[in-house]
Amino acid sequence: MRESAVDGINRAGRWLATNPQQARAEMRAALAQLPDSASAWFNYGLAQHQCGNPDAAIRAYQLSQRCADPPRRQLANNLSQDLLLTQRFSEGWQAYEGRPPSPLPVACRQWYGPCWNGTAPLPAELLVPSEQGFGDTLMALRFARLLAERGCRVQVACQEALVELIAHGCPQVQVRGGLVRAAAPQPWAPMLSLPGMLGVTATTMPFRAGYLTLQPELVEQWRRRLRRRPGHRLVALHWQGKPISEQSLYSSGRSFALQLLAPLAELAGVDVVCLQKGDGSDQWPGPFAQRQVAGQPAVSASTSFLDSAAILANCDLLISSDSAVVHLAGALGVPAWVLLKAIPEWRWGLETEASYWYTSLRLFRQQHPGQWGEPMARVRAALAALLKPGPDGANRMDSAASPGLQPFGYPN
Secondary structure (H helix, E strand, C coil), X not given: CHHHHHHHHHHHHHHCXXXXXXXXXXXXXXXXHCCXXXXXXXXXXXXXXXXXXXXXXXXXXXXXXXXXXXXXXXXXXXXXHHHHHCCCHHHHHHHHCXXXXXXXXXXXXXXXXXXXXXXXXXXXXXXXXXXCCHHHHHHHXXXXXXXXXXXXXXXEEECHHHHHHHHHHCCCCEEEECCCCCCCCCCECCHHHHHHHCCCCCCCXXXXXXXXXXXXXXXXXXXXXXXXXCCCEEEEEECCCCHHHHCCCCCCCCCCCHHHHHHHHHXXXXXXXXXXXXXXXXXXXXXXXXXXXXXXXHHHHCCCHHHHHHHHHCXXXXXXXXXXXXXXXHHHCCCEEEEECCCCCHHHXXXXXXXXXXXXXXXXECCCCCCCHHHHHHHHHHHHHHHCCCCCCCCCCCECCECCCCCCCCCC
């Protein structure tokens, strides 16, 4: 009997990505024979998450924790994400402390010992090492700025590619690429631990309207380089994150092919600019050959996040998959429409078109896993409606790049 249950667990593992309902059925049968198996409850939690039942996944993970020899690191990571996905913030942030370690916080712990935990008084100086990807750093930068505005001298240690952007766009903090060991111990805190330390919830999120600023001269330089056609709106496009960031079940399936956005090329009065870099950029221009701005070669040649920020500041709208560019737009307060998979990453929640992280975002969610056609149809319809002249003849889209008309993060 035990061997058949183990076989069921193995079969379930093969079904998790492609047929989670079958995986869930296999795991239920295995649990009937192995009710005290930590791995069986863990895999059952995975199947429930993939089936769109995060509350059931949470219960399964908690039962796995009570068994002998649970997979602690994986459990803590998955459990925290489902708790945060369902906005159980107090439990979620606590569990999130068990997330996989990132290189910079690991180095800080080796050099300086335990981190500042948020309960002791805020130190005069604080080193904040970044974690995970570009988007995570951009999203959590707000908390470093918040501490700086409370009187702390904050130094952010982050990915080299983000240093120029943060130095120019968030002068409230100091920034450096990577770490150099200081002669004396110094207070430090991992960047993604800050929201838990600060007790952040959906209703207390700081800087939802944005926290990065740009020099007007840089924005103007890119306005001249882009050369959008007179009377046309400018929409930035992005469709693929880094494949390395989509290797787990919880993060896979966020990206799509450029061809999915092809219906946007049918809309009159729109110029587009491609912000895709690296992986996926070989798909450009595809259906947008006649729609791209004249300055696209200059955009494609730049690998600077600061340049990308200035380009976004000239755009009326970003339409994108779940990627770092979305966080850049949100941090700038630039309107962005985000196409999300049915069970998105924890930061996007499960309901509503609004984001509690950024006021300028609008979320277009899959109704069925893996099916992008329906949310894309809603994106096209929403953009067409905003391009349609109002009763007074005015176009209903606006941005900092096109003053004088109505804002368009959401339709009126």
